[in-house]
Amino acid sequence: MAGNRDLSNKLAEKTAVFGFKLWVVICVAVCFFIILILFFLSIWVVSRKKFRMLATVEKLHSTASIPADSKEIREVKVDTVNRSSGGSVILTITDNTVDGTAEKVMVRVGVSRKVSLSGDKCSSKGNSDEVVENRSLLQDLGAKLIPHSGLSVEEQEERACAPESNGIYPVISSGELSTDDVHFGWGHWFTLRDLQIATNGFSKSNVLGEGGYGIVYKGRLENGTMVAVKSLLNNMGQAEREFRVEVEAIGRVRHKNLVRFLGYCVEGTHRMLVYEYVDNGNLEQWLHESSNSLTWEKRMKIIIGTAKALAYLHEALEPKVVHRDIKASNILIDSQWNAKVSDFGLAKLLGAGKSHVTTRVMGTFGYVAPEYANTGLLNEKSDVYSFGVLVLETITGRDPVDYARPAEEVNLVDWLKVMVGNRRSVEVVDPNLNEKPSPKVLKRVLLIALRCVDPESEKRPKMGHVVHMLESEDFPYRDARALLSS
Known part of the structure; x- marks a missing residue:
């Protein structure tokens, strides 16, 4: 107390x-x-x-680091930044190749979507500072614009300004887009909100198709442009890989017969690709599902357009692009019956001096080249084989592999060789074709297709030669027996 x-x-x-x-x-x-x-x-x-x-x-x-199995997309290092007189930015890019060598190229980026040509110079309203600030994203996505062979830097810059050049396309956009947009030469960077509005909240009624890769939605941008929005499924990094591959393969190119890449969305875990909307279905639907048969002229226009697209991918680009999944459902058709090659999710890049790449065998059964299926060795001749199968499918209206038919007719390529060898070419034409082609024209196209599916890859023609043969009336027939005996 x-x-x-x-x-x-x-x-x-x-x-x-x-x-x-x-x-x-x-x-x-x-x-x-x-x-x-x-x-x-x-x-x-x-x-x-x-x-x-x-x-x-x-x-x-910025996107996450590239997984080890990311289809060999390589890091691109931005070394220096120079400003050109036109208000754009010239990046000096070092491309470290797989074999350890390094190539430097000059790339013009940051050009406004509203480009005007005046003499030999191009003007821009774009904010080039935004481009410099977003170099990391450009680097993450593996941006590579390759100089046209034999051109000086000045000529390359002029081509970079030209809207219809066959060399470099630094800017691809969906129309009159704001110059305040963050951009670096590959179209528009859409927000998730933009695409939600365009697709009516990713409504089921807007679904154009779906598969293991994700879902494709029909959409309308604020400026009225119709688009196809490809939403990639984020399944154990697959969305990341496919996003990078598809942007790398088609983001830098532009061709009448390639579906046009308009932009992309990178937001959180969402990976989306935005393409032009092609409003007339695909070749598979017209051959196997439609009650209205394609005429011979339309079929040939689609075949030649597809051949031109592949020739561009294989022979006009560096590195060349191997599509790896040429099939009827990937050939979109517009209202003028022009072919539009689509779906570059499996594409591979093949650099200069490389005869092939070794990769997992992927593609669609019936279209895959035998040497690729057996060894995993891939090059542009694998696409040539797939194209040959596509031509035979277009002529006959048959699936490449159809187990509902008699045993000797299950494999389309083998059956065609037998039929042509037995001089029964006229019997292979699609029965739904109202007006049949002349025997001479039919034989010419069949022999071209059979050259494309030659089991020995080195004997297959290049796609540029295929285009020439399809458009020429003087295709030589003397090799027919050799083709049929192989």
Whole structure:
């Protein structure tokens, strides 16, 4: 009891601090200490939030590192940045190839979507500073624009400004888009909200097709442009890989017979690709599902258009692009019956000096070249084989492999060789074709197709030669027996 009284008396004693009692001073000190702790804690929490927000923004504006099996898309390093007189930015890019060598190319980026030509110079309203600030995204996506063979840097720059050049296409867009957009030469960077509005909230009624890769939606942009939005399924990194491959393969090219790439969406885990909308279905639908048969002239126009697209991918680009999945359902058709090669999710790039790449065997059964199926060695001749099968399918209206038919007719290529060898070519034409082609024209196209499906890949023609043969009336027939015996 006496001890408690002494403690109470001591706490009640006045101190030198403004005459406050001791217990008051102790309480004030404790409260001050608690407030100090809370103050520093709040500073730490705020700084932590800012750090997380910055990390989130960086994640939205750049994609994750390329997985080991990302179809060999290589990192591109931006070395220097120079400004051209036209207001755009010239990047010096080092491309480190698989074999350890390095190639440097000059690339013009940051050109406005509203490009006007004046003499030999191009003008731009774009903000080139935005391009420089977004070099990391350009680097992440593996941007590579390759100079046209034999041209000087100045000529390359002129071609970069030209809207219909066959060499470099630094800007591809969907129409009159704002110059405030973040851009770096591959079309428009759409937000998730943009595409939600365009597709009516990704409505089921807007679905054009779906598969293992994801879902394709029909959409309408604010400027009225009809588009196809390919939403990739984020399945164990597959969306990331396919997104990079498809942008790398088709983001830098432009051709009448390639479906046009308009832009992309990279937001959170969402990976979406935006293409022109092709409104007349695909070749598979017209051959196997439609009650209205394609005329011979329309079939030939589609075949030649597809051949021209492949010739461009194989022979006009560096590195060349091997599509790896040429089939009827990937040949879209517009209202003028022009072929539009689509779906570059399996594409491979084949650099200069490389005869082939080794990769997992992927593609569609019946269209895959035998040497690729057996060894995994892939080059452009694999596409040539697939094209040959496509031509035979277009002529006959039959699937490449059809187990509903008699055993000798299951494999389309083998059956065609037997029929042509027995001089029964006229019997293979699609029975739904109202007006049959002349025997001479039919034989010419069949022999071209059979050259494309030669089991020895080195004997298959290049796609540029295939285009020439299809458009020429003087195709030589002397090799017919050799083709049929192989």
